[in-house]
Amino acid sequence: xxxxxxxxxxxxxxxxxxxxxxxxxxxxxxxxxxxxxxxxxxxxxxxxxxxxxxxxxxxxxxxxxxxxxxxxxxxxxxxxxxxxxxxxxxxxxxxxxxxxxxxxxxxxxxxxxxxxxxxxxxxxxxxxxxxxxxxxxxxxxxxxxxxxxxxxxxxxxxxxxxxxxxxxxxxxxxxxxxxxxxxxxxxxxxxxxxxxxxxxxxxxxxxxxxxxxxxxxxxxxxxxxxxxxxxxxxxxxxxxxxxxxxxxxxxxxxxxxxxxxxxxxxxxxxxxxxxxxxxxxxxxxxxxxxxxxxxxxxxxxxxxxxxxxxxxxxxxxxxxxxxxxxxxxxxxxxxxxxxxxxxxxxxxxxxxxxxxxx
Amino acid sequence: xxxxxxxxxxxxxxxxxxxxxxxxxxxxxxxxxxxxxxxxxxxxxxxxxxxxxxxxxxxxxxxxxxxxxxxxxxxxxxxxxxxxxxxxxxxxxxxxxxxxxxxxxxxxxxxxxxxxxxxxxxxxxxxxxxxxxxxxxxxxxxxxxxxxxxxxxxxxxxxxxxxxxxxxxxxxxxxxxxxxxxxxxxxxxxxxxxxxxxxxxxxxxxxxxxxxxxxxxxxxxxxxxxxxxxxxxxxxxxxxxxxxxxxxxxxxxxxxxxxxxxxxxxxxxxxxxxxxxxxxxxxxxxxxxxxxxxxxxxxxxxxxxxxxxxxxxxxxxxxxxxxxxxxxxxxxxxxxxxxxxxxxxxxxxxxxxxxxxx
Numbered sequence: 001x002x003x004x005x006x007x008x009x010x011x012x013x014x015x016x017x018x019x020x021x022x023x024x025x026x027x028x029x030x031x032x033x034x035x036x037x038x039x040x041x042x043x044x045x046x047x048x049x050x051x052x053x054x055x056x057x058x059x060x061x062x063x064x065x066x067x068x069x070x071x072x073x074x075x076x077x078x079x080x081x082x083x084x085x086x087x088x089x090x091x092x093x094x095x096x097x098x099x100x101x102x103x104x105x106x107x108x109x110x111x112x113x114x115x116x117x118x119x120x121x122x123x124x125x126x127x128x129x130x131x132x133x134x135x136x137x138x139x140x141x142x143x144x145x146x147x148x149x150x151x152x153x154x155x156x157x158x159x160x161x162x163x164x165x166x167x168x169x170x171x172x173x174x175x176x177x178x179x180x181x182x183x184x185x186x187x188x189x190x191x192x193x194x195x196x197x198x199x200x201x202x203x204x205x206x207x208x209x210x211x212x213x214x215x216x217x218x219x220x221x222x223x224x225x226x227x228x229x230x231x232x233x234x235x236x237x238x239x240x241x242x243x244x245x246x247x248x249x250x251x252x253x254x255x256x257x258x259x260x261x262x263x264x265x266x267x268x269x270x271x272x273x274x275x276x277x278x279x280x281x282x283x284x285x286x287x288x289x290x291x292x293x294x295x296x297x298x299x300x301x302x303x304x305x306x307x308x309x310x311x312x313x314x315x316x317x318x319x320x321x322x323x324x325x326x327x328x329x330x331x332x333x334x335x336x337x338x339x340x341x342x343x344x345x346x347x348x349x350x351x352x353x354x355x356x357x358x
Numbered sequence: 359x360x361x362x363x364x365x366x367x368x369x370x371x372x373x374x375x376x377x378x379x380x381x382x383x384x385x386x387x388x389x390x391x392x393x394x395x396x397x398x399x400x401x402x403x404x405x406x407x408x409x410x411x412x413x414x415x416x417x418x419x420x421x422x423x424x425x426x427x428x429x430x431x432x433x434x435x436x437x438x439x440x441x442x443x444x445x446x447x448x449x450x451x452x453x454x455x456x457x458x459x460x461x462x463x464x465x466x467x468x469x470x471x472x473x474x475x476x477x478x479x480x481x482x483x484x485x486x487x488x489x490x491x492x493x494x495x496x497x498x499x500x501x502x503x504x505x506x507x508x509x510x511x512x513x514x515x516x517x518x519x520x521x522x523x524x525x526x527x528x529x530x531x532x533x534x535x536x537x538x539x540x541x542x543x544x545x546x547x548x549x550x551x552x553x554x555x556x557x558x559x560x561x562x563x564x565x566x567x568x569x570x571x572x573x574x575x576x577x578x579x580x581x582x583x584x585x586x587x588x589x590x591x592x593x594x595x596x597x598x599x600x601x602x603x604x605x606x607x608x609x610x611x612x613x614x615x616x617x618x619x620x621x622x623x624x625x626x627x628x629x630x631x632x633x634x635x636x637x638x639x640x641x642x643x644x645x646x647x648x649x650x651x652x653x654x655x656x657x658x659x660x661x662x663x664x665x666x667x668x669x670x671x672x673x674x675x676x677x678x679x680x681x682x683x684x685x686x687x688x689x690x691x692x693x694x695x696x697x698x699x700x701x702x703x704x705x706x707x708x709x710x711x712x713x714x715x716x
Binding site: 102104160162167254282 | 458460462463465466517518520521522523524525526527607609610612613620621622627628629630631632633634635636637638639640641642643644645646647648649650651652653654655656657658
C-alpha cells in the first residue's frame with residue numbers, strides 16, 4: 001500500500017510502498033480516510049522532533065487521522081465504524097500511565113507517538129490500532145474527523161487550566177489566543193462558541209488582507225498584531241485576560257503571559273520551543289503570580305476522553321468557520337500540496353480513500 | 359489601651375496608647391491573647407508593604423492573632439470563645455470577593471489587610487471584628503492559636519496547587535519547601551505529618567549547628583544548602599519534586615522550580631519579591647512546562663475555610679515540633695524581644711493577656 005513517510009537523512013516526505021498491516025490481538029484494521037498536516041509534522045521533517053521506529057530507516061508521518069474500521073478482528077467495533085486514533089502508545093509494554101488511560105501524562109521515555117516519535121503514523125492507506133486507542137465518532141464527522149486530534153489537544157489544555165481555577169469562584173470573560181495557526185484558530189472558535197468568554201482576542205503577526213485575520217474577525221474576536229502590541233502589553237492596551245492560550249512556541253510569550261493575565265487568571269502553555277536565553281524582570285513576574293493568584297499550566301497531548309469531547313466540539317462549531325479553516329484536502333495524486341505552508345494555507349489534509357455512507 | 363504600632367516616618371515599632379475600640383453592628387469585641395510576628399511585619403516596618411489607615415499617621419501592627427470574645431455584642435459568639443481573625447477587610451463597603459467569602463481572591467485595591475495595608479492590626483489589648491471574619495477554635499488552641507493564620511496561608515496554597523493537578527491521577531511522593539523560615543517549617547511539618555509525601559526536602563542557606571536544620575531533620579526531611587545545590591539542581595542531585603513550595607521571595611527560585619519539578623509536578627509560589635531583571639533559559643523552561651505538564655500556581659492570603667482547616671492542622675502537628683518552632687512569647691514588658699530576628703529566633707509572639715480556662 002502507499003504511505004507518506006520521511007526517510008532517514010531526508011527532510012522532505014515521499015510516497016513509499018509498504019505492506020498492508022495485519023491487525024494483532026485486540027487490534028482493528030482501519031482504512032484511512034484523511035490525515036491532517038500540522039506544525040509538528042513539519043518539525044518531524046526538519047528532524048527536530050522525530051525518532052525512527054526501532055530498526056527502521058523511515059517514519060510514516062501523520063497523527064491526525066480519521067478512518068473506517070475495515071476488519072474489527074474480534075474487537076467491539078463494527079465494520080464501517082468511523083474512528084479516530086489517539087497518538088501515544090507504550091514503548092515497552094504497558095506502563096502505569098497507559099494502564100489508567102492517561103498516556104498524555106506519561107513522561108519522556110514512557111511513550112511513543114505515532115507519526116512523531118518512535119512509531120509509524122497514520123499517513124497510509126491502512127493502519128492498525130489497539131481497540132482502546134480508537135474513538136468512534138458519528139458517521140457524519142468522517143469528512144472533518146481529522147480535526148478531532150488537534151481539538152483534543154485544546155480540550156485537555158482547557159481542562160487542566162480550568163482545574164487550576166477550581167478552588168475558587170472563577171467566572172472568566174476575556175481570553176487571548178496567542179498564535180493564529182490552525183490550532184490557535186480552532187481554539188479561538190471553541191472559546192467563542194462553546195466556552196463562556198464574552199471578549200476574545202487572537203495574537204498574530206500577519207498583514208492584512210489575510211485569511212486568518214478574516215476568520216478571527218468573522219468569529220467576533222479582536223485581532224492583535226504582536227508587532228504593534230506585545231503580549232505583555234495586552235492588559236494595558238486591551239484588558240487583563242482571564243485565560244491565555246499560548247500556541248506559538250515562542251518562549252518569551254510563556255513569560256509575557258503573566259503580565260497579560262487579569263488577576264486570578266491562568267495561562268495554558270502548549271508551544272515547544274528550542275533553548276533560548278533572554279532577560280526577564282523575574283521579580284515583577286514572580287510578584288504578579290503571587291499577589292494576583294495567577295497560574296501557568298503546561299499541557300501536551302490528550303487522551304480518549306479528550307477525543308470524545310473533541311468530537312462533540314466538532315459537532316458544535318459553525319460550518320462556515322470549518323469551511324474557511326480547511327483550505328485544502330488533497331488526494332494521493334496531489335499529496336505534496338498538503339505540505340505547502342504559505343499565507344493562503346491554514347489547515348490541510350491528505351485523502352487516502354473516499355468515505356462511503358453505510 | 360496599649361498597642362504596638364509603627365508611626366509614619368519610623369521604621370521601628372513602639373507602644374502607643376489608643377482608645378479601647380467599640381464594636382459596631384455585627385462586630386464582636388475580642389480581648390487579645392497573643393499575636394505572632396513574621397516577615398511581613400518586618401516588611402511593613404521597612405515601609406515596603408504598608409499603607410496607613412486613611413487619615414492616620416500610625417498603623418497598629420499584627421495579623422496573626424488569637425483572642426477571647428469579651429463582648430459578643432449580639433453576634434453568634436459567646437463570651438469566652440477563643441477566636442482567630444482573618445486578615446482582609448473590604449476597603450469601601452462590600453465587594454464581590456468578600457460577598458462570596460473569597461477575600462483572598464480580591465485584586466489590589468479591593469482589600470485592606472489588617473496590620474499590613476490600610477487597616478489597623480491586632481497588636482493591641484483589644485480589637486473588634488465583624489463576626490464573619492472571626493473563626494472559633496478549640497479552647498485548648500488558645501496558646502498557639504497565633505499559628506493558625508500562617509498555617510491557613512499554606513492551606514490555601516496547597517488547595518490551589520492540588521486543584522491544578524485534579525484533572526488527572528496525581529499521587530505525589532516528593533516535595534521540597536524552599537525557605538526555612540517559620541512558614542517554610544510549618545509547611546514542611548504539614549507535608550510530613552498530614553499530606554501523603556514520602557520524601558521531603560527543605561532548602562535553606564544556614565550553617566550547622568542551626569535550630570531550623572535540627573527541626574528539618576527531626577521531621578525526617580532532608581536539609582539542602584542552596585549554596586551547595588541550587589534549586590534547579592534539586593532534580594539531578596536528589597530527585598524531581600512532585601510539589602515545590604516557595605517561601606523565600608527570591609525571584610530566581612520561582613523559575614528554577616520549573617526544573618526542580620518532576621513530570622506533572624506543581625510549584626506553589628508564595629514569596630513577594632521586588633523587581634529584579636535576570637537571564638533565564640526561557641526556551642528550555644517553556645518546553646519543560648509543556649512537555650511534562652508542569653504548573654506554577656501563585657497564592658496569597660487565605661479565607662475562613664482555610665483558617666478552619668488550619669485549626670484542624672494545628673491539632674495534628676506534634677507538640678515537640680511546635681515547641682521547637684516557637685522560640686519565644688513575650689509580654690508587654692519585654693515586647694521588643696519578639697521583633698528580634700537572629701539565628702536562634704524562629705517564631706515569636708507578643709502576649710497581650712493571659713488565657714483563663716472557662
